[in-house]
Amino acid sequence: MTGKRSDAAELTSHLTDRLVDAVSNDAEVSRRAVLGGIGVAGAGAVGLSGRSRADDTPHDEASHGGFGPVGEFDSTDFDPHEFLREFNTGFDGADDLPQRVYERDGERVREFELYASLKTIEIAPGVEFPAWTYQGQVPGPTLRATEGDIIRVKFQNRQSHPHTIHPHVKNVAPEMDGVPQNGPGVVEQGEEFVYEWRAQPAGCHLYHCHSMPLKEHVHRGLYGAIIVDPDPERVARNPRDYVNYQGPIPDSYREDLVERAELRNHEYRADEVDEQVMVMNGFDTNFDGDNEVYAANTRAFAYGVGDTDPTEGEWEAGDTIRPIQVQRDQPVRVYLINTIEFDPINSFHTHSQFFDYYDHGTTLQPTHKTVDTVMQCQAQRGIVELDYSDHEPGLYMFHAHQSEFAELGWMSFFEVQA
Ligand SMILES: [Cu+2]
Numbered sequence: 001m002t003g004k005r006s007d008a009a010e011l012t013s014h015l016t017d018r019l020v021d022a023v024s025n026d027a028e029v030s031r032r033a034v035l036g037g038i039g040v041a042g043a044g045a046v047g048l049s050g051r052s053r054a055d056d057t058p059h060d061e062a063s064h065g066g067f068g069p070v071g072e073f074d075s076t077d078f079d080p081h082e083f084l085r086e087f088n089t090g091f092d093g094a095d096d097l098p099q100r101v102y103e104r105d106g107e108r109v110r111e112f113e114l115y116a117s118l119k120t121i122e123i124a125p126g127v128e129f130p131a132w133t134y135q136g137q138v139p140g141p142t143l144r145a146t147e148g149d150i151i152r153v154k155f156q157n158r159q160s161h162p163h164t165i166h167p168h169v170k171n172v173a174p175e176m177d178g179v180p181q182n183g184p185g186v187v188e189q190g191e192e193f194v195y196e197w198r199a200q201p202a203g204c205h206l207y208h209c210h211s212m213p214l215k216e217h218v219h220r221g222l223y224g225a226i227i228v229d230p231d232p233e234r235v236a237r238n239p240r241d242y243v244n245y246q247g248p249i250p251d252s253y254r255e256d257l258v259e260r261a262e263l264r265n266h267e268y269r270a271d272e273v274d275e276q277v278m279v280m281n282g283f284d285t286n287f288d289g290d291n292e293v294y295a296a297n298t299r300a301f302a303y304g305v306g307d308t309d310p311t312e313g314e315w316e317a318g319d320t321i322r323p324i325q326v327q328r329d330q331p332v333r334v335y336l337i338n339t340i341e342f343d344p345i346n347s348f349h350t351h352s353q354f355f356d357y358y359d360h361g362t363t364l365q366p367t368h369k370t371v372d373t374v375m376q377c378q379a380q381r382g383i384v385e386l387d388y389s390d391h392e393p394g395l396y397m398f399h400a401h402q403s404e405f406a407e408l409g410w411m412s413f414f415e416v417q418a
Contacts, residue, residue, distance in 0.1 A: 012301050013306075072306065080303070089110065132221055146231055163217065203358075207225075239257050243364065279297055328393060343402075347373060350386065353388070356369055394415070
């Protein structure tokens with residue numbers, strides 16, 4: 001490994017070991033104990049010396065406990081790298097998500113079949129969590145449509161608790177709101193309900209269960225992304241709906257907005273951009289009302305740097321910890337959503353890089369121009385646009401800038417490639 005890569009791997013490995021040791025060896029451990037390195041892993045777990053085991057064995061020789069390859073995830077049934085770029089549009093998406101597109105009364109319907117189920121998921125190497133899931137995964141599948149379409153979700157509850165799907169879109173029918181007080185109410189075990197929502201407004205949105213107690217149903221894992229792409233034809237007709245700007249809109253500005261809409265829309269030019277979904281989440285492993293493990297897309301440090309150097313060959317099964325590789329000459333767009341429970345806010349910070357941010361993704365002009373940190377409350381979301389064309393190839397960290405979230409799993413790298 002090159003120097004920088006081995007340093008990054010060392011950091012990832014150290015933090016992962018510390019987290020895993022603390023969480024897995026003592027079900028009662030609090031996150032304060034994890035951060036302090038006390039109680040479970042002992043004094044050997046503290047500091048960034050590169051020695052992460054209580055027995056003081058150097059990293060390269062450590063056994064890393066009894067699970068799988070060194071510091072790797074055991075379970076291959078969820079791959080955060082695959083999830084990152086997997087958009088279900090009705091035309092295209094995950095094999096295990098039934099979906100289709102059809103016309104009905106002159107409108108386009110994007111139909112998906114989602115179920116709720118209990119599933120044990122792996123949130124850090126060897127650390128399991130009893131999740132409540134949509135489609136057996138956390139986050140649930142990313143649903144994507146174009147503004148104005150109908151999103152139709154056939155929902156089946158295969159779990160013993162009553163669940164719903166509550167959409168964060170502009171929904172004009174109360175019975176489709178997915179709350180216990182309206183329409184069908186909660187969906188009991190074995191029951192089904194078909195939700196229909198208009199895909200509006202354009203933006204980065206989400207869905208989640210709204211059964212009581214709400215914080216448990218959300219924290220257990222029942223959430224996912226809804227992405228609504230702007231319709232360039234509508235933008236041309238109503239440009240004012242997409243800007244926070246009161247002045248006149250000359251034709252050149254209108255054309256610029258239409259082009260921006262095309263670059264955001266998967267049926268036009270969105271493939272020119274490296275699009276990614278990051279759902280910032282956390283897990284309360286001992287159910288004390290405090291999260292012990294944090295991540296973007298569920299798996300702690302999965303976008304860190306593992307032991308394998310991809311420049312030396314292809315990735316192999318078991319190489320579950322690796323940076324997100326991006327091309328220097330291709331812009332990056334992150335649909336960023338915060339679903340964290342128990343903590344009031346979450347955040348996203350890039351090293352050596354500034355980005356444009358679109359709060360809720362509902363505008364075609366950035367709401368924050370040239371920033372390197374944004375924060376989101378629960379259910380807040382937005383679009384992050386990054387350009388690495390000026391940067392030298394290499395590893396660039398990004399993480400929550402609550403430092404403790406970063407140390408407890410929400411720390412990642414982009415690997416910029418020439
Ligand atoms: Cu629920």
